Amino acid sequence: MKQLNRANQAVADQKAAFSQFRPAVADEQSTELLRFYDSFDGAVSGFILSELNMRQGDRCKALNVFSDLQAHSYKQGAEYNLRALGHLANAQAFLWKFRKNLPEPDTATKSFAQRLDDVRHEMREVICELEIKASDAAELSVTLDHVCTLFRRGACEAGIFVFIDGGIKSLEALRKTPGRGAESNIAAWKLHVAQILLALAVWVAYKCFHVTCRCAQIEKSVHGAILAVASVVHVA
Structure with a gap:
């Protein structure tokens, strides 16, 4: 049975x-947070493999050819999706452990909200440099605005991880539907992945603002998060 050569390259690009x-996440020196990120990484890889197999099956079905390949692709796609959901459950468990040890809630200051405008602009510039359709870039920008609005409303550090936890739950629910959240222009599951990654990047900016020795992480975090988002948008 012919393998999907594109799958290996797609996952290699996503992992890279x-x-x-990852270093921006590791800088927090929290085992739980790093395990959350690595489990989330594994889940995204699985979802990519699932979609590439499912689409191979869909093409066979639409053209009424390669019935064996169709059956194999659908079976593989379903298995990868289930495996990825397992990684996602692990990610949520590690995130919960991390959230338990967060400091008492505080409120984002007006001065940070102003700094956040700069970070948001930097992210939009990086998105503009991606080789994606204008409509896709616009959807990512809307997702970024949604994340930034949390802090403009005075969200605290704990609040951003409540938001991320909600994103994980929504992603899980989408991937359990018959369409797997893959029907729209940018698949809805990809936008949920983007939302989680961008929220992590904004959180790094928040930490940097309050702990100046971490400020060098902001630029790396912006580019790293956008690269991670792009690796998902480009495939499946």
Whole structure:
């Protein structure tokens, strides 16, 4: 049975992009947060493999050819999706452990909200440089605005991880539907992945603002997060 050569390359690209953002997460020196990120990384890889197999099956079905390949692709796609959901459940468990140890809630200051405008602009510039359709870039920008609005409303550090946890739950629910959240222009599941990664990048900016020795992480975090998002948008 012929393998999907594109699958190996797609996951390799995604892993390489996610690794660019990993140091910003590791800088928190939290085992739970790093395990959350690595489990989330594994889940995204699985979802990509699932979609590439499912689309191979869909093409066979639409053209009424290669019935064996169709059956194999659908079976593989379903298995990869289930495996990825397992990684996502692990990610949520590690995130919960990390959230338990967060400091008492505080409120984002007006001065940070102003700094956030600069970070948002930097992210939009990086998105503009991606080789994606204008409509896709616009959807990513809307997702970024949604994340930034949390802090403009005075969200605290704990609040951003409540938001991320909600994103994980929504992603899980989408991937359990018959369409797997893959029907729209940018698949809805990809936008949920983007939302989680961008929220992590904004959180790094928040930490940097309050702990100045971490300020060098902001630029790396912006580029790393966008690269990770792009690696998902480009495939499946």
